[in-house]
Amino acid sequence: MEKVLVIVGPTAVGKSDCGVRLAQSFFGEIISGDSIQVYRGLDIGSGKVTKEETQNIPHYLIDILNNKENYSVADFQLNARKYIDQISKDRKLPIIVGGTGLYIKSCLYDYQFNDQKEEKIDEKWNDMSNEQLYKVLQEIDPKACDTIHVNNRKRIIRALMIAQSGTTKSEIEQKQEHKLVYDALIIGLTCDREVLYSRINRRVELMIKNGLEDEIKSLLDQGITFEDQAMQGIGYREWKDYFQGNSTVDEVKTNIQTHSRQFAKRQYTWFNNQMDVCWFDIEQENWFEMCKEKVESWLHHE
């Protein structure tokens, strides 16, 4: 199995910097595991690394789409695996760095996705209530209903779409072994919750100072709308009210901070419960040295 180093953690802990330093130490190249940084022009709000910050370490899966395009887990899985392959063949170490838990898990584990061409959305679903949709799904794929709540309309519709292709969501998942497909070391960066929250607040403050408002303005000038997928990201969607004249920059800032904190909490829930993460506390004196040692021993262990 190919070796893949992975760096995860909540927003604003310092994953990008850690990734670059580890890449320098171990001849690595970085694959971004992030759902927003794929978009060109979404720089400040997505916390994208700058040219200087990359330290000439190659970074893949950043700036690969224009801001009107859509992206999904399946796209990420395909792309990330392609780069893992390529980097490995170059005798370099692939390092996935990012905070999008589902994306990273789908790449590392044996997640399988259907050929989407066979799936279609049924117009009549739009007029049905959550309960009605749930009832339909119970007929077709009762097993899927176990993990989907009635109110989670998005998920119910997705499961119904899969069912249109001839197989079902639960059938696809049953075929999988839920095992890693790479020799992956998953490193998680963490710190005390209060410390993280003040880091987040400071970071958002800085984004505003660095011209986030102008970034949104220029995206809007390019024709992007708040309905586009790219604009669903934190740091972007909060500006809708402001540009419609219904809120102040200060309110936008507070909202971005709150949403970022809530996001960080959800990221912890994912990384703590969905993946086998080896955590390092960035407040500890020698955390980076310890982290390097961990990587070292993993690299030399066959």
Add this chain to the structure above:
RNA sequence: GGUCCUGUAGCUCAGUUGGUAGAGCAAUGGACUGAAAAUCCAUGUGUCGCCGGUUCAAUCCCGGCUGGGACCA
């Protein structure tokens, strides 16, 4: 100085014709297989500003004190 309004969960406020209270937001925990920075679920003890009075019983009625606000001098 006078009149009136007001003080209930971290915040904004409901409410009890007297039987010790509940929404939204926040917070915390959780789920997650093609929007995932998305979507969804669960969790509410708080001296009902303080002191006293009436009452079997007060957060609610009465009196005083105190914080906030508005208006009149």
